[in-house]
Amino acid sequence: MKRVDEENLEKDVNYRYQYVAEFTGFDAEDVKAIHAAAGHLAPLIPSIVERTYEKLLAYDATARHFVPRQHGYEGSLPESLELLGADHPQIQFRKEHLNRYLMHLVGHAYNDKMVAFLDMAGKMHTPKAGNKDIDVPLVQMNALLGLLSDSLLSAILGLKLDDETKGRTLRAFNKLLWIQNDLVVRHYQQPAE
Numbered sequence: 001m002k003r004v005d006e007e008n009l010e011k012d013v014n015y016r017y018q019y020v021a022e023f024t025g026f027d028a029e030d031v032k033a034i035h036a037a038a039g040h041l042a043p044l045i046p047s048i049v050e051r052t053y054e055k056l057l058a059y060d061a062t063a064r065h066f067v068p069r070q071h072g073y074e075g076s077l078p079e080s081l082e083l084l085g086a087d088h089p090q091i092q093f094r095k096e097h098l099n100r101y102l103m104h105l106v107g108h109a110y111n112d113k114m115v116a117f118l119d120m121a122g123k124m125h126t127p128k129a130g131n132k133d134i135d136v137p138l139v140q141m142n143a144l145l146g147l148l149s150d151s152l153l154s155a156i157l158g159l160k161l162d163d164e165t166k167g168r169t170l171r172a173f174n175k176l177l178w179i180q181n182d183l184v185v186r187h188y189q190q191p192a193e
Contacts, residue, residue: 004019010186010189013115013116013119013183013186014112014115016182016183016186017115017118017119017179017183020178020179020182021175021179024175024178024179025175026172026175026176026179029168029172030168030171030172030175030176031110031172033165033168033169033171033172034105034106034169034172034173034176035106035107036165036169037106037156037159037161037169037173038106038107040159040161041102041106041152041155041156041159042103042106042107044155045099045102045103046099048102048148048151048152048155049095049098049099049102050086050095051151052098052144052147052148052151053086053091053094053095053098054086055147056144057084057085057086057091060081061137061140062140062143062144063081063084064081065134065136065140066078066084066088066090066091066094067080067081067084068131068133068134069090069131069133070090070093070094070130070131070134071124071129071130071131071134072093072130073089073090073093075089075090075093076089076090077090078090101121102148102152104117105176115183118179118180118183119183119186121180121183121184122141122180122183122184122185122186122187123187125141125184125187126187126188128187138184138185138188141184141185141188142181145177145180145181145184148177149173149174149177152173152177153170153173153174156169156170156173157170
C-alpha cells in the first residue's frame with residue numbers, strides 16, 4: 001500500500017498534482033495524446049471560446065463576474081450587467097485569456113510550471129489572486145469546467161482520428177480536466193477549525 005502524506009496534499013501543490021495524476025492514471029502517454037491533438041484542436045479553440053462566452057453571458061449568475069474590473073484589464077468598464085455584451089472590450093480581454101489557457105493545455109510541457117498555471121487558474125477566480133472584488137462561487141466554476149469539458153470532448157469526438165487515438169485523447173483530456181477541477185476546488189476549501 002502506497003503511503004500518502006495527506007497534510008502535504010494541502011500544502012504542496014506539486015505533491016497534490018502528482019498524487020491526483022497518479023491516482024487517475026494521468027501519465028506521459030496522456031500528455032503525448034494531448035500534444036498530438038494540438039494541431040487538430042488549436043483551430044477549434046476560437047469557436048470553443050465563443051460558445052463558452054455565449055453561455056457565460058446568458059446567465060446573470062455567471063455574467064455578473066465580468067462587470068468588475070478584471071485583473072490586468074485597463075480599458076472601460078461595462079456600465080451595467082444589462083449592457084454587457086460579447087463585444088465589450090473587457091469580454092474580449094477575458095476571451096483572449098481563455099484562448100491562451102486552452103492553447104496552454106494542448107501545447108505546453110506538463111511540469112512544475114504547468115502545475116502552477118493550473119493552480120492559478122483556480123486561484124484567480126477567488127479573492128486570493130487577481131482582483132480581490134471578484135469571487136466566483138464554486139458552483140459557477142463547476143458549471144464552467146463542465147461546459148469546457150463537454151466542448152473539448154465534443155471537439156475531439158468530431159476529429160478525423162482513428163478510434164484508438166480518439167479514445168486515448170478523450171481519456172487524456174478527461175483525466176486532465178479532473179485534475180484541473182481539483183486545483184480549482186482546493187481554493188474554495190475552508191481551513192479546518
